[in-house]
Amino acid sequence: MIDKVAGEPSGTLKGKDAAGSYWAKALQLVIPDLHFELVTTLAGVNSISLYYMSVRGPSAEVFHFNQDGKVTKA
Secondary structure, eight states: OHHHHHOOTTOOOOSHHHHHHHHHHIIIIIOTTOOOEEEEEEEOSSEEEEEEEETTEEEEEEEEEOTTSOEEEO
């Protein structure tokens, strides 16, 4: 969805401002009835994967953490 909503063909957002702008626009224009139903959470060594149902069907997101517990890649 990043390429469609933010016009970013790489599909990657960098920085809090870019992420905030993306979500504000996505929620307003594309998915006004957004909701999530968590199916399961999978834990890795330095990551977690969230598998959930959204308004568009099954989805998954992976979050990678650094040694300080902060997300470095999603």
